[in-house]
Structure formats: C-alpha cells, structure tokens
Amino acid sequence: MRSAYLYNFLIEANIMAVIAILLMIPLRRFFRKTLGNSALCFGWLLIAIRLLLPLSLVNPLIHEIRSPFAADAGIRPIAGQIKVRVGDVVEGISDMFWKSENRPAYDAVQRLTIDMENANVSIALAKIWLVGVLLVAAWFLFSNIHFRMRLRADRIEPISGDLLEQYETVCRQRGVKHPLPVYFTDPLPSACLVGVFRPYIALPLSAAPQDAIQVLTHEICHYKNLDHLWGILRLVCCMLHWFNPLVWMAASMSRTDCELRCDSSVTHSMSPEDRKSYASVLVLAASKRNAPGVGVLATGMTMTGKRLKTRILSVVEQHEPLHALSIAFILLASMCLLGAFATSETREQLMDIGWPMPAEHYLTEGIQGQTSIRSEEEATEYAEKLWHTLTGSEPQYDLQVIHNDDMSWYADCADESGQLRFSTSFLANGVVCSLNLFTPEEALLEGAEIIDSQFMDPAEMNLIRKWAAEQMETLNPGSSRLVSEFQLLLMRDTGHTRFVSLHADPKDSHYDCGITLFLQITSEGYRLLEMSLVGNG
Amino acid sequence: MSIQVTEAEWKIMEVLWDHAPRTMTEITAVLSPTTGWTRHTVITLLKRMVEKGTISVDDSDRAKKYTPLVTREEASTEETHKFLSHIFKGKASLLVNQLVDSGDLTADDLQQILDVMRKK
Structure with a gap:
C-alpha cells in the first residue's frame, strides 16, 4: 500500500474530526439541556466513524478548491497537496543556502529533497506512526489486563438475596433479558461495567444497600446503551490517532457524556428527593479516586471537580431536551458526516488532469497532452490518427477501443484471420504510451540467418537518431526535452531487411524509465514499428 | 509499615475494636442487618485481613476468634x-x-x- 493512501486517510480524518470536536465543545457547554445527552453522544459517534473509516466519496465541488498540482491521482487528495507545498518550501530553503554558498546545508537539503521524492521521508513517518499505534495498543492491553486481574483478585461473591431480586426486576423493566452477573468487589472506588464480550458489573462491597440498586440501574443503562462497545471505539480512535491530543480529549468528553446520559435515564422518573439521594451517591463516589482511566474498557461513576458539578446539576435540575432540536441536530450532524467523507474527484475531473499510469510518472507528467479524449468516438478517432502517422494511410481494419480503469485508453485492430495488426495505448490528454504496428516482415526475425549487432555506422546512427527524435515529437510533443539521445540497443539483419532497437534514457537520472523504439530500415527509409514509454518514476 | 484497610474492612475493624476477640458468626450477626453481607463475604474479608496482618486469628477453639492487631x-x-x-x-x-x-x-x-x- 502506498504511504500516500495512509496520509490521505489520517490527514483528512483528523482535519474533519478536529473541526467537529471544536464544535462539540460549545454545544456541550451551552446546549446540553436543550439537545440532551443522547444527541451529544450521537455526535461523538459520528466523529468516531469519521476517524475510523478510510472512505472517500466523490465530491464534484472538490475540484474547485484543489490545485492542479500532483497529477498522480493517488496523492491528489490532501497528502499530495501538502507534499507539493512542502516541496516548494524545501526548494526555497535550498535556493537560499545555494545563494549564501552554504554548501553543507545545501547538500543536506538536497538529500532531503531526494528522500522526499523517493518517498523515504513519508515511509519513515509512516513507520513512526505505526510504532506509536503499537505502543498505545500495548499500553491499552496492559492497562486492561492489569485492571481485570485486580478486579478478579478483589472479587468477593455474586450478589444474592433481596438485592438480587431487585436487580432482576430492574433488568426486566429495562428490557435486559439475561441479567449480567454482578459481583461484590473490595476494594473498588465505584461500580463499573467491565468487559466487552462477556460483560459483568463490579459493585463495591462498601456500597450502602439502599444505594446499591440505583448504582446497578446506572450500570444497566450503560449496558443497554452499548457503552461497553463504545469503549472499544474510543480506544481504537486513540490508537490510530495517538498524535492528536484533541482525539484523546474527545474520548474523555464522550465518556463523560455517556455517564450523564445514564444518569438521565436512571433519574428520569425519580422524585426530587430520590434525585438528591442519587446525587449524594455520586458525591460519595467522587471522594474516592482511582476510577478506571480512558484506556480501560470499563465504565466508572466517579467524576470530580467541574465535571462532578455538571453532573450533580444535571441530575438535580432535571431538564427535558427539546426533541425537535435534538432530531434536527442528529440529521444535520449525519449530513455533515457524509460531507466529511466527500473528498474524491470525479472520473471526468481526473481525466482532465490526465491521470497517468503509475509506471510512466516521470515521462507522462512531463509531456504536455495536446487534446482531451472523453468518449469512445474521440478515442477511436485518435487511434486512427496514430495509425495514419505510422503508415501514411487510413486504417484497413476496424479499431476496437477500451477505456481502462485508470482512465487511459487502449485500441487495437486485427485482420480477417484474427491476427493483431495494430495496438496503442494513450492517456485522456493524448499522451501516447505505446504503439505497435505488426508487419509481415517481422516474421523474418524468426529465421535462422539473422545477424545481431550492437554497432552501426556513426553517420547512419545520427540519421536514425534525428529521425527518431522527429517521430517522438510528432507523437508526443515535448518528449525530446525529457530524454537524452537515442542509443542503439540492437540491430538485427535478416539479409533482406534490418530492424533496429533504440532506447533513450531520461535526462533526470533519478528516474528509471525512458523511451524505447523498434523500427525497420527499408529502401524507402525508416518505418516505426513500436514505441513505448517504459519504466517507472 | 503501611496499614491498608479498605472501607469494607473498616466496618469489621469497628466491630472488633468495640469488642474482641469475636467469631465470624458474631461479626456477621452485627454487620449483616446494616450491610446485607453474607457469611461468605465476611469470611473472605477476614481471610484477607489476616493475610494483611491487620487482624489475628486464634483457631485453638472449634470456632475461630479474631482480634485486631492495629488500634x-x-x-x-x-x-x-x-x-x-x-x-x-x-x-x-x-x-x-x-x-x-x-x-x-x-x-x-x-x-x-x-x-x-x-x-x-
């Protein structure tokens, strides 16, 4: 997988999530009562979805804000834009060092430029990201194992008697068909719902009997709201985006909102006196710290400081949210989530750019296309023109055109016996990537009397070079400035005719590519049989 | 030496500070009405407290008797x-x-x- 795809996902997800998280902060502060805790929790879920899904939907408008840099469609999303701009800055720094004749600094920046071009820098950063993911994952794993082992060691016994009967009644009322196991545990600062696949409730042994059922009702609400699964989503978000402190903050804030949502559910039909009693339980729990941290897959009633105050007020001053506003918020947030995923260009927009085949990155980006081919008819017409360029005549056979997935075109034609006579591939902007003209004389190459040679008369070589350069300028204008002189690879003499293979290296030696020609020397002159832009950038 | 007494264990210590030594049955009888604890719960806590060194156990009689080791x-x-x-x-x-x-x-x-x- 190219590191560009990872960067596109991480950068886009974090930009969108940061905007959403910053919007959630004032919403929680000023609109909690009107929106309700459930709507806020839904908002956090949408942010988590954006952070976790590497999805990119088509957006016809993205083209308006995306510059024409980076013709490589793989990096055209934000990673490519950043890469181009960082490249510009590095080039500016390089020029500055050159002008100030600071050779060591200039050389260092040049090495950095080469590493950036060869993706060494991006690969190194990707490895650093991966190490971070693994370290955070290891920390989460250790924290959870340690917490679970401690709970297991401190377990006393399952609840029984009156408390068990009351608990089972609450489970039935709340729609929990199979009551979760509940274990008295000591010491335990506050009750918690523990585990994901086989959850259970740990109840402090020191909980007063009259408070225990309220506490258990709270934990049942967590279970009904799937908060034990929510915990895993939070962990994965923090793992993947460990470098973003706002994601960690969001995980903590979403946890608070989940607690408040459960408080609302528990106290919904309570009398004011009962709500105050419940609030007392929260305050008592607050006097004991050591609640499970954000890395632990367990709920916890303990909150202190400002959050405790918010919680107490929320419980005591029970407010019904405005349902219409909550629904409007949920709908609007869902639409925003869709928009947050819409970061890809349409196929037509990519065709305008002339999205090149990856293998010819250097050459095809450097060669300016002369046209815009958007339909099969236009592609057929173009292929016919190429045939005419090679043969000087109109096509003798019908051309078949195929539009490839990478937006390039392929055309060929066969004779009556099905033998391939001509084939070509070209981009949407007209850059010709390959040409093949199959002639009967090529059958002579299978004969036994062929003389191969890597030497040619210099004068004739110069003529062929000049001719080859002209052919290339006809097919791909501007290609000659990207490659060096054509060199002889092989000449094959069949006795009746000669075939010559030529290759031109790119002028920029960082790229392993070039142009290869195969031509026939006839009595009338030279005949191009094959041309291809080869190698990779 | 650090004395580690949990909130639940403190209730047992209170019973023993009032009067010691006491058997498990006596301790359960005192605590059960207010806490709802079963015999098993009290036994488990007493075992832990003995291991921690906050109480001692005298098992010379048929019924074990517990005495606090910290004031x-x-x-x-x-x-x-x-x-x-x-x-x-x-x-x-x-x-x-x-x-x-x-x-x-x-x-x-x-x-x-x-x-x-x-x-x-």
Whole structure:
C-alpha cells in the first residue's frame, strides 16, 4: 500500500474530526439541556466513524478548491497537496543556502529533497506512526489486563438475596433479558461495567444497600446503551490517532457524556428527593479516586471537580431536551458526516488532469497532452490518427477501443484471420504510451540467418537518431526535452531487411524509465514499428 | 509499615475494636442487618485481613476468634495521612485552614490534628 493512501486517510480524518470536536465543545457547554445527552453522544459517534473509516466519496465541488498540482491521482487528495507545498518550501530553503554558498546545508537539503521524492521521508513517518499505534495498543492491553486481574483478585461473591431480586426486576423493566452477573468487589472506588464480550458489573462491597440498586440501574443503562462497545471505539480512535491530543480529549468528553446520559435515564422518573439521594451517591463516589482511566474498557461513576458539578446539576435540575432540536441536530450532524467523507474527484475531473499510469510518472507528467479524449468516438478517432502517422494511410481494419480503469485508453485492430495488426495505448490528454504496428516482415526475425549487432555506422546512427527524435515529437510533443539521445540497443539483419532497437534514457537520472523504439530500415527509409514509454518514476 | 484497610474492612475493624476477640458468626450477626453481607463475604474479608496482618486469628477453639492487631488510633492516623495527601497534597496546614475557615474546629480537634502532624 502506498504511504500516500495512509496520509490521505489520517490527514483528512483528523482535519474533519478536529473541526467537529471544536464544535462539540460549545454545544456541550451551552446546549446540553436543550439537545440532551443522547444527541451529544450521537455526535461523538459520528466523529468516531469519521476517524475510523478510510472512505472517500466523490465530491464534484472538490475540484474547485484543489490545485492542479500532483497529477498522480493517488496523492491528489490532501497528502499530495501538502507534499507539493512542502516541496516548494524545501526548494526555497535550498535556493537560499545555494545563494549564501552554504554548501553543507545545501547538500543536506538536497538529500532531503531526494528522500522526499523517493518517498523515504513519508515511509519513515509512516513507520513512526505505526510504532506509536503499537505502543498505545500495548499500553491499552496492559492497562486492561492489569485492571481485570485486580478486579478478579478483589472479587468477593455474586450478589444474592433481596438485592438480587431487585436487580432482576430492574433488568426486566429495562428490557435486559439475561441479567449480567454482578459481583461484590473490595476494594473498588465505584461500580463499573467491565468487559466487552462477556460483560459483568463490579459493585463495591462498601456500597450502602439502599444505594446499591440505583448504582446497578446506572450500570444497566450503560449496558443497554452499548457503552461497553463504545469503549472499544474510543480506544481504537486513540490508537490510530495517538498524535492528536484533541482525539484523546474527545474520548474523555464522550465518556463523560455517556455517564450523564445514564444518569438521565436512571433519574428520569425519580422524585426530587430520590434525585438528591442519587446525587449524594455520586458525591460519595467522587471522594474516592482511582476510577478506571480512558484506556480501560470499563465504565466508572466517579467524576470530580467541574465535571462532578455538571453532573450533580444535571441530575438535580432535571431538564427535558427539546426533541425537535435534538432530531434536527442528529440529521444535520449525519449530513455533515457524509460531507466529511466527500473528498474524491470525479472520473471526468481526473481525466482532465490526465491521470497517468503509475509506471510512466516521470515521462507522462512531463509531456504536455495536446487534446482531451472523453468518449469512445474521440478515442477511436485518435487511434486512427496514430495509425495514419505510422503508415501514411487510413486504417484497413476496424479499431476496437477500451477505456481502462485508470482512465487511459487502449485500441487495437486485427485482420480477417484474427491476427493483431495494430495496438496503442494513450492517456485522456493524448499522451501516447505505446504503439505497435505488426508487419509481415517481422516474421523474418524468426529465421535462422539473422545477424545481431550492437554497432552501426556513426553517420547512419545520427540519421536514425534525428529521425527518431522527429517521430517522438510528432507523437508526443515535448518528449525530446525529457530524454537524452537515442542509443542503439540492437540491430538485427535478416539479409533482406534490418530492424533496429533504440532506447533513450531520461535526462533526470533519478528516474528509471525512458523511451524505447523498434523500427525497420527499408529502401524507402525508416518505418516505426513500436514505441513505448517504459519504466517507472 | 503501611496499614491498608479498605472501607469494607473498616466496618469489621469497628466491630472488633468495640469488642474482641469475636467469631465470624458474631461479626456477621452485627454487620449483616446494616450491610446485607453474607457469611461468605465476611469470611473472605477476614481471610484477607489476616493475610494483611491487620487482624489475628486464634483457631485453638472449634470456632475461630479474631482480634485486631492495629488500634483505632493507628488506623485513623494512616487514613488521615492518606486523606491529607489525597485532598491537600500532604499539607496538613491546608486542612487546618479549611477547618478553621469553616468554623468546624474545636480545641480537641486541633489537638488531634497536631498529634497527626507530629507523627508524620
């Protein structure tokens, strides 16, 4: 997988999530009562979805804000834009060092430029990201194992008697068909719902009997709201985006909102006196710290400081949210989530750019296309023109055109016996990537009397070079400035005719590519049989 | 040596400080009406407390008898130290100021606090 795809996902997800998280902060502060805790929790879920899904939907408008840099469609999303701009800055720094004749600094920046071009820098950063993911994952794993082992060691016994009967009644009322196991545990600062696949409730042994059922009702609400699964989503978000402190903050804030949502559910039909009693339980729990941290897959009633105050007020001053506003918020947030995923260009927009085949990155980006081919008819017409360029005549056979997935075109034609006579591939902007003209004389190459040679008369070589350069300028204008002189690879003499293979290296030696020609020397002159832009950038 | 007594174990210590030695049955009879604890719960807690060294067990008779090994004052001192470091970051003066400001401090209270500070 190219590191560009990872960067596109991480950068886009974090930009969108940061905007959403910053919007959630004032919403929680000023609109909690009107929106309700459930709507806020839904908002956090949408942010988590954006952070976790590497999805990119088509957006016809993205083209308006995306510059024409980076013709490589793989990096055209934000990673490519950043890469181009960082490249510009590095080039500016390089020029500055050159002008100030600071050779060591200039050389260092040049090495950095080469590493950036060869993706060494991006690969190194990707490895650093991966190490971070693994370290955070290891920390989460250790924290959870340690917490679970401690709970297991401190377990006393399952609840029984009156408390068990009351608990089972609450489970039935709340729609929990199979009551979760509940274990008295000591010491335990506050009750918690523990585990994901086989959850259970740990109840402090020191909980007063009259408070225990309220506490258990709270934990049942967590279970009904799937908060034990929510915990895993939070962990994965923090793992993947460990470098973003706002994601960690969001995980903590979403946890608070989940607690408040459960408080609302528990106290919904309570009398004011009962709500105050419940609030007392929260305050008592607050006097004991050591609640499970954000890395632990367990709920916890303990909150202190400002959050405790918010919680107490929320419980005591029970407010019904405005349902219409909550629904409007949920709908609007869902639409925003869709928009947050819409970061890809349409196929037509990519065709305008002339999205090149990856293998010819250097050459095809450097060669300016002369046209815009958007339909099969236009592609057929173009292929016919190429045939005419090679043969000087109109096509003798019908051309078949195929539009490839990478937006390039392929055309060929066969004779009556099905033998391939001509084939070509070209981009949407007209850059010709390959040409093949199959002639009967090529059958002579299978004969036994062929003389191969890597030497040619210099004068004739110069003529062929000049001719080859002209052919290339006809097919791909501007290609000659990207490659060096054509060199002889092989000449094959069949006795009746000669075939010559030529290759031109790119002028920029960082790229392993070039142009290869195969031509026939006839009595009338030279005949191009094959041309291809080869190698990779 | 640090004395670790959990909130639940403190209830058992209170029973034993009132009167010791006591059997498990006697302790359960005292605590069960207010806590709802079963015999199994009390047995488990007593076992842990024996392992921690906060109580001792005499199993010479048919029914084991339990005796506290730490006094109420020793346990209270430890809890106060924990409270100070937890709430006031170990600064007893902050606690004193808090109590003085709230008007909750009597002369006896002040003396007790000073004793704690000296032992610390």
